[in-house]
Amino acid sequence: MAIVNPDFIQDIREFGADDLSACFNCGNCTATCSLSDQYNSFPRKMIRYSILGLEDEIQASVDPWLCYYCGDCSSSCPRQADPGNLMMAVRRYLVASYDWTGLSKKLYTSKVWEIGVIGFISLAVLFLFIFFHGAMPTELTSQGGVQLNTFAPSRIIELVDWSVAGFLSFFLLSNILNMYFKIVRTRKDLKIPFKLYLTEFYQLIVHFLTQRNFSKCDTEKVSFMTKVRNGNYTYWLIHFLLMSSYVILFTMIVGFLGWFQTDIVHPWYFPQRILGYYSTIGLLIGIIYFSALRFKRENEKSKKSHFTDWTFLLLLFLTATTGILVHFFRVNGMPMATYYTYVVHLMVLFPMLIVEVPFSKWSHLAYRPYAIYFSNLINKASELAVVKKSKS
Amino acid sequence: MSDVVFKPKILVFSTDKISDPGIDQAGLRKIHYSPAVYVISLPCSSGIKPKWILHAFEKGFDGVFIAADGHECSYSPKCPEHTNRIIEESQILMKANNINPKRIRMAAICSVCAEPFSSHMENFSKILIGLEDMKVETGKVL
Amino acid sequence: MKERIGVYICHCGGNISDYVDVDELSKMFQEEDGVIVSKDVMFTCADSNQKDMVKDIQDHNLDAIVVASCSPKLHLHTFKNVASRAGLNPTNYVQVNIREQCSWPHSDQPREATVKAAGLIRAGINRVSHSESLDNIEISVKKSVLVLGAGVSGMKAAIDLARLGNEVYLVEKDYFVGGRIAQAEKLFMAGEKGTEIISKLFGELKSHNNITLFTGATIEKASGSLGNFHVDVKIKPRYIRGKADPVLVQRAIEECSVFINDEFNFGLSKRKAIYKNYPEAFPDVPVLNPEALRNQQEFISKYASCFDLDQQDEVLSLIVGSVLVTTGFDSYQPKVNEYGYGNIANVLTLPEFNRLVALSPDKLIYNDKPVNKIAFIYCVGNREKKGENKYCSRQCCSAAIYSSLELKEKYQGIKAYHLYRDIRTYGKQEILFEKSSRQGDIYIRFDEKEPPVVEQVGTSLMVKVKDYLTYKKELEVQADIVVLVTGMVAREDSQQISETFKIPIGSDKFFNEIHPKLKPVETVIKGVYIGGACQGPKNISESVQSSLSAVAKINALLKSGTVSIDPVIANINNDLCTWCGKCAEVCEYTAIREIENGDKHIAAVNKAICTGCGICAPICPVNAIEIAQFTDLEIESMIDGFMSKIEIPEQAALTEKNEDGEVLKMKEFPQIWKNIVHSINGDKKTVLQISQELAVDKDIIMYHVMTMHKYSVLVANGMDQKQQYYYYSLKK
Structure with missing residues (x-):
């Protein structure tokens, strides 16, 4: 039994949903979706749940994470109810519902909160620098670089990084645990053998690294080369570029700052520099590509942008450009410029990490592979149950 | 043409306003049925005289089919009762004249019942072919 | 016996001649006894051929013609007119259907089709040879009409009949005119007020001198037939004196302290024992309930100049040429405990709920509790697979959705749930569904097999429903009021009206027309017409449309003062008839009565009433009844015709199969x-x-x-x- 809640439709609208009331349940969206299958049927189900306000059912669903928003459903909707956009809105709603602090919901539904929190963290970083920054030597190293580690010793920043990482991991992991309880443990009817948890784990890694389900959205029956030429893989490629750049930078900055942030000017072929260049270029290409799509609004998937989509892109863009500037100024021996840019860089980097990673858009990096993992667990377990039943 | 298949001759009584348009519809849509089916259209199936039915059998018809209006009849809500009574009376007459009472049939045919009509004809033909006494009586080759 | 017969066999372009060897047939029938002319023609219906036929009939002095072409539904009248033009009685013409019932269904077997066509045509020739010349029956009619029921359909019909110069008697059972639309506060689509429409129509009614309105009136009995129906109208008294001073009456109403159940508002409120349905109701004379005021002698005598409790029922006899029945419908009344109705206080039907809304100007409060959440349950008492009412009432979806839209405009914070089976807001009303859906009304679909269950939980209601749009998930809907969207059913008194006027009733209990498409307002009783929702569920515009088409038919019928009817009627063989009464028993129209004929009693047929259905013919134990044009001789000769030996040279039959008729295969062009x-x-x-x-x-x-x-x-x-x-x- 589920109680119908007519007020929910207003809530989901705040997360960016559109005119879903227009839906007349034809089911074209689900029929046209190439990812919807016998186990996970969407998006119509999510529309129906949203209209009826069945929050428990929505929170127990993995479907929004399985959608890669190709937009086929929205373009084939006879009522312009925009089911694809609804899936994105529900995804935001889910991020908020996994977050037990409630901050995520505030960030998603209120611009004041979003800007306030970002501003607060920025200012905190600024004040920390004002009070605790190191000396600002103007003389250069023997290689002609700036002594950045004197101004901001990587050891100390690294400590801050690690505590931030610990903070982020705590929230993100507890949210994932929350997600696990909502999705898997609500299936009281299913017994999931422990072995499955282990055998299915590789899926999580594969999907995290490749996002290969993007390819399932592509149902065109033409040869691989034609698809390459037609740009069928561009979106996936750039998304991959952006994702990998982000992960590399994140790992280097948060995990190995001592190695990454040095005063030595390494030759270009050193891994720090190669990885750094790859990632910054990857980030920039990604940001420009996705921003352009969102500006042009030609594809179904880029037609509608929630304000949090823009803040994520903006923070990422600022982080990347200030990072490049820091590098440029340091290598070219411009000490004061390096120091100030460095402060600004961290003023965007920290809010970006703290707001986006556990509470907002970035978290889909973690939730999506987990959702696929959970959904596989459930599907395999129900298959086993069916086999068992038929045997007995 | 060496056509030796026995096609039972069926006389159909239809009604002007409902079942005859239904039979027309079968033609309009080129739904085939046996060409040994002949139709007489009347205002209402309650007006068929058993005497006519007997006459048809005497003249060599193998079966009589009444395409009635059923409850759609615009003349009388009791139309199905009357038609049933006529069939019962006819069957008594038929028995008295050594005619198998199974050789008369009735079904309601609506004004768009093209397919039902053709399948009724097919079924009725099969039933008539299957009747033991028919073979003996008519001596026709199957 | 007709012995100078003309036979015309049609190619119909190729529709017939592609499969049936019409050429050979026309030659064959030239040899037939009694056939003078036998021709095959490219198009028998073409003007040129019609002219040829007229010429043939006159030149060869033909006394009967057979046309073998398409279905009689298409060209029966065409060739009847040809016969008339040539001076031949149209009853001496027979149409043989060799297209729909021969060339088309047997296009796979051309030879058999030709043999069958020969049989059909021979049957036609046999039949026409036994045909008799019959003239149409002429009846003189009175130019007056009885319109039964002064709802919107009846009022509109009465006005237009009067405008066309007919004397109209408008009979209404209630004391006030307007019928059901008076109870609807606003009407979809435009949102007019029902009561305003009634006021407007009543104004028009009064402006016509040739309309007589009877309220509180019912039909006591009716007899007679087309042109001369004798109808007795019984009028109940209002117990208010005809010449009472309206000011004094008004004062009496104000002073009256006895309250009775307000039926107009379905008992949602009380009204005084001297009342009008609603303040602007017409006619503008209130009604007094004598039962309720029995113990108020003082009050009665105080206003003795207004009241007259001794008034009695009055019966008037009218003679009318035609009758138009516009008695309307009843709203389905749910059974006790159907969706909790009658047991749970806050379960109402849609008409009741609409009255509640009309009576609540600012806030919607029911049983002292504010109402915010409303659950509509659709198809109540309709579309029952196993129940009696199998039909869809088709206006209720629109009515319910319109109500929910109006609610949201009238009150604040209303949430509406629609528990439906299928939404049928056909035509322009689709806009209503569109609007309601887009503004966030929640639609939940259930199946008849698993209907919603209404339960009282604390002070509010809980509706449990399996939603077929959500994978048959069990949902719980919290509601303050559950509205049962009830369909239309035939009026309780329709059985009685049917018996009075002999109007057939269908399995849905509504009155039956002759043909839903081609004779939609005519009944098998000549001169009795039906309009509006007494015929089946209709919305207001459809009701008025049907009653106005009945007006057109009635006016056309009465205009000339005489009516000509088809001669297809039952004929009694006076020599054979010995009067057993069986024919009169089965006749649905009381067209047969007993008369004295010389020394014996026999049956006689009222030609004006007989429909020629033939039900009486087979029941006669002495076979004394025959239906004109369907005589024993005619039918039996047709059977003989079917079975007569037919010799067609095998090689002459067309063997090509041509389903598409792409190429014309004619032996020769016309x-x-x-x-x-x-x-x-x-x-x-x-x-x-x-x-x-x-x-x-x-x-x-x-x-x-x-x-x-x-x-x-x-x-x-x-x-x-x-x-x-x-x-x-x-x-x-």
Whole structure:
């Protein structure tokens, strides 16, 4: 039994949903979706749940994470109810519902909160620098670089990084645990053998690294080369570029700052520099590509942008450009410029990490592979149950 | 043409306003049925005289089919009762004249019942072919 | 016996001649006894052939004709008129259907089709040879109409009948006119007020001197037939004196302290024992309930100049030419505990709920509790697979959705749930559904097998429903009021009206028309018409449309003062009849009565009433009844015709199978086609040119050229300079 809640439709609208009331349940969206299958049927189900306000059912669903928003459903909707956009809105709603602090919901539904929190963290970083920054030597190293580690010793920043990482991991992991309880443990009817948890784990890694389900959205029956030429893989490629750049930078900055942030000017072929260049270029290409799509609004998937989509892109863009500037100024021996840019860089980097990673858009990096993992667990377990039943 | 298949001759009584348009519809849509089916259209199936039915059998018809209006009849809500009574009376007459009472049939045919009509004809033909006494009586080759 | 018969067999372009060897048949029937003329014709219905037929009938002095072409539903009247034009009685013409019932269904077996066609035509010849010349029956009619029921359909019909110069008697059972629409506060789509429409119509009613309105009136009995119905109308008293001072009456109403149940508001409120349905109700005279005021002697005597409790029922006898029944419908009344109705206080029907809304101007409060959440349950008492009412009432979806839209406009914070089976907001009303859906009304679909369950939980209601739109998930809907969207059912008193006027009732218990498409307002009783929702569920516009089409039919019927009816009626053989009464028993129309004929009693048929259905014929134990045009001789001769031996040379039968009729396979073209082909002869010509050259009317040429084009004998070849006519040339 589920109680119908007519007020929910207003809530989901705040997360960016559109005119879903227009839906007349034809089911074209689900029929046209190439990812919807016998186990996970969407998006119509999510529309129906949203209209009826069945929050428990929505929170127990993995479907929004399985959608890669190709937009086929929205373009084939006879009522312009925009089911694809609804899936994105529900995804935001889910991020908020996994977050037990409630901050995520505030960030998603209120611009004041979003800007306030970002501003607060920025200012905190600024004040920390004002009070605790190191000396600002103007003389250069023997290689002609700036002594950045004197101004901001990587050891100390690294400590801050690690505590931030610990903070982020705590929230993100507890949210994932929350997600696990909502999705898997609500299936009281299913017994999931422990072995499955282990055998299915590789899926999580594969999907995290490749996002290969993007390819399932592509149902065109033409040869691989034609698809390459037609740009069928561009979106996936750039998304991959952006994702990998982000992960590399994140790992280097948060995990190995001592190695990454040095005063030595390494030759270009050193891994720090190669990885750094790859990632910054990857980030920039990604940001420009996705921003352009969102500006042009030609594809179904880029037609509608929630304000949090823009803040994520903006923070990422600022982080990347200030990072490049820091590098440029340091290598070219411009000490004061390096120091100030460095402060600004961290003023965007920290809010970006703290707001986006556990509470907002970035978290889909973690939730999506987990959702696929959970959904596989459930599907395999129900298959086993069916086999068992038929045997007995 | 060496056509030796026995096609039972069926006389159909239809009604002007409902079942005859239904039979027309079968033609309009080129739904085939046996060409040994002949139709007489009347205002209402309650007006068929058993005497006519007997006459048809005497003249060599193998079966009589009444395409009635059923409850759609615009003349009388009791139309199905009357038609049933006529069939019962006819069957008594038929028995008295050594005619198998199974050789008369009735079904309601609506004004768009093209397919039902053709399948009724097919079924009725099969039933008539299957009747033991028919073979003996008519001596026709199957 | 007719012995100078003309037989015309139609090619129908190729529709018939592609499968049936009409050529051979026409030759065969030339040899037939009694047949003078036998022809095969490209199109029997073509003007040119009709002219030929008239000429043949006159030249050869034919006494009967048989046309073997398409279904009689198409051209029966065409050839009846041909016969009339030639001075032949139309009853001496027989149509044989060799297209719909021969060439088309047997297009797979051309030889058998030809044999069957021969049998059919011979049956037609046999039948026509036994045909008798019958004249139409003429009846004189009175130019007056009884309109039964003064709802919107009846009022509108009465006004238009009066405007057309007919005397109209409008009889209403209630004390006030307007019927059901008075109870609807606003009407979809435009949102007019029902009561305003009634006021407007009543104003028009009063402006016509030839309308007499009876309220509180019912039909006591009716007899007679088309043109002369004798109707007794019983009028209940209002107990208010005819010449009472309205001011004094008003004062009496104000002073009256006895309250009775307000039926107009379904008991949602009380009204005084001297009342009008609603303040502006017409006629503007209140009604007094004598039962309720029995113990108020003082009050009664105080206003003795207004009240007259001794008034009695009055019966008036009327003679009318025609009757229009517009008695409307009843709203389905749910059974006790159907969705909790009657047991749970806050379960109402839609009409009741609409009254509640009409009575609540600012806030919607019911049973002292504010109402915010409303659950509508659709198809109550309708579309029952196993129950009695199998039909859909088709206006209730729109009505319920319109109510929910109006609610949201009238009150604040209303949430509406629609528990439906299928939404049928057909036509323009789809806009209502669109609007309601887009503004966030929640639609939940259930199946008849698993209907919603309404339960009282604390002070509010809980509706449990399996939603077929959400994978049959069990949902719980919290509601303050559950509204049962009830359909229309036949009126309780429709059985009685049916018995009075002999109107057939269908399995849905509504009155039956003759034919839903072609005779939608006529009943089998000549002169009795039906309009509005007494015939089946209709919305207001559809009701008025049907009653107005009945007005047109009635006016056409009465206009000339006489009526001509088909001679297909039962005839009694006076020599055989010994009066057993069985025929009179089965006649649905009381058309048969007993009369004295010399020394014995026999049956006699009222020609004006008899419909020629034939039910009486087989029941007669002495076979004394025959239906004109369906006599024993005619039917039995047809059977003989079917079975007569037919010799068709095998090689002559067409063997090609041609389902599509792509290529015309004619042995020869009709003469005019040959002339046209000859005239064009390798050149290209317009219809005008051919017409001048052949000296034939251009419409006839146009008709043939179009047909030749259709059968690919000719092809279009550009236009003339004025762009008026196509050039045609021969197809290579």
